[in-house]
Amino acid sequence: MAKFNKKKNDMPAVNTASLPDIVFMLLFFFMVTTTMKDSDLKVKQVLPKATETKKLEQKKLVSYIYVGKVPGKKGDFIQLNDKLASTKEIKNFILDKRTKVTESELPRLTTSIKADVNTDVGTIYDIKKELREVDALKINYSATTVSRKK
Amino acid sequence: MAKRDIPEINAGSMADIAFLLLIFFLVTTTMDIDAGIPRKLPPKQDKTQKPPDIKKKNAFIVNINKNGEILVSGGGIEGDGKYMTVEQLREEAKKFLDNGGGVGKDGKPCDYCEGKRLENSSVHPNRAVISIQSSRKTKHGVYVQVTNELVRAYNELREREAQKMYGESYESLKERAKKNPKNEMLKKKLESVKERFPMLLSEAEPAKIE
Numbered sequence: 344m345a346k347f348n349k350k351k352n353d354m355p356a357v358n359t360a361s362l363p364d365i366v367f368m369l370l371f372f373f374m375v376t377t378t379m380k381d382s383d384l385k386v387k388q389v390l391p392k393a394t395e396t397k398k399l400e401q402k403k404l405v406s407y408i409y410v411g412k413v414p415g416k417k418g419d420f421i422q423l424n425d426k427l428a429s430t431k432e433i434k435n436f437i438l439d440k441r442t443k444v445t446e447s448e449l450p451r452l453t454t455s456i457k458a459d460v461n462t463d464v465g466t467i468y469d470i471k472k473e474l475r476e477v478d479a480l481k482i483n484y485s486a487t488t489v490s491r492k493k
Numbered sequence: 494m495a496k497r498d499i500p501e502i503n504a505g506s507m508a509d510i511a512f513l514l515l516i517f518f519l520v521t522t523t524m525d526i527d528a529g530i531p532r533k534l535p536p537k538q539d540k541t542q543k544p545p546d547i548k549k550k551n552a553f554i555v556n557i558n559k560n561g562e563i564l565v566s567g568g569g570i571e572g573d574g575k576y577m578t579v580e581q582l583r584e585e586a587k588k589f590l591d592n593g594g595g596v597g598k599d600g601k602p603c604d605y606c607e608g609k610r611l612e613n614s615s616v617h618p619n620r621a622v623i624s625i626q627s628s629r630k631t632k633h634g635v636y637v638q639v640t641n642e643l644v645r646a647y648n649e650l651r652e653r654e655a656q657k658m659y660g661e662s663y664e665s666l667k668e669r670a671k672k673n674p675k676n677e678m679l680k681k682k683l684e685s686v687k688e689r690f691p692m693l694l695s696e697a698e699p700a701k702i703e
Contacts, residue, residue, distance in 0.1 A: 360504075373522055393529070393640075463631070464628070480534040480535075
């Protein structure tokens with residue numbers, strides 16, 4: 344035992360020169376993976392749970408329609424981009440989105456319906472009807488993914 | 494003369510600065526991945542066009558009322574209908590799709606079906622239609638839950654077929670086809686599995702009454 348003690352009397356300080364590198368690496372990872380929420384939710388939402396979900400890739404090609412209740416008000420509300428809207432505005436919203444993508448991407452445009460669990464099906468149906476009018480037929484019922492139970 | 498050797502810049506606080514930024518991004522990051530059940534809407538129709546005639550035994554009608562109760566009628570269900578829980582729904586839907594009691598669109602019987610081949614249930618998977626109906630006041634949550642179970646019924650049957658045909662799971666087949674979009678073999682394989690159980694899932698206009 345004594346031998347060991349003799350060998351090193353004072354502990355050398357740990358070299359922390361590479362610490363910034365490590366931290367920077369982490370920093371870049373988070374900077375790259377971060378997606379900032381681009382629109383503030385005005386409607387209150389609890390998404391339904393589902394097992395057969397598919398991830399929405401390429402956010403650029405997805406238009407979001409938020410549906411839910413506004414605290415203190417009766418009925419369901421629709422939110423497009425940053426503000427509350429009526430069902431009639433959906434058509435323009437979709438057509439507007441179409442102008443922002445290239446022609447080859449047009450068939451891959453998807454509409455994600457993010458609706459609260461307590462929304463009436465009637466409201467959702469009205470939205471779907473508007474979407475059919477403008478031939479935006481690829482939709483996605485937004486849901487939280489849960490794993491299958493046997 | 495000035496000092497020759499420039500003193501080294503103290504980089505000790507570099508870590509602190511980086512940490513500060515790191516913490517900022519850690520806090521603002523939302524890792525939620527957007528996911529959902531993909532569906533396809535039917536193209537818009539003329540009002541004059543009549544819906545196609547579907548025999549009662551080939552239609553599995555799921556009716557959800559405003560209280561979230563599920564009544565199933567049509568293919569394979571005795572009498573006027575049966576109340577079901579969401580869990581039962583999937584099994585019943587699978588029985589209905591997998592029945593294979595007659596001949597399909599091409600006039601051939603379903604040789605891969607493993608159902609009971611009942612007289613009063615669907616004749617062939619390519620003729621079996623599942624229809625979801627609801628009241629306007631039905632909750633979206635229940636509606637999505639029901640849709641999910643029915644989509645799952647299709648997926649489980651396709652899974653079975655994929656195992657039978659290629660000894661590979663449907664999920665991994667889909668995954669591989671997506672990763673190699675130029676591979677025609679994979680695409681054909683995937684299509685042949687899908688074709689065995691085409692997803693004929695219709696969402697009807699909600700009833701105004703109730």
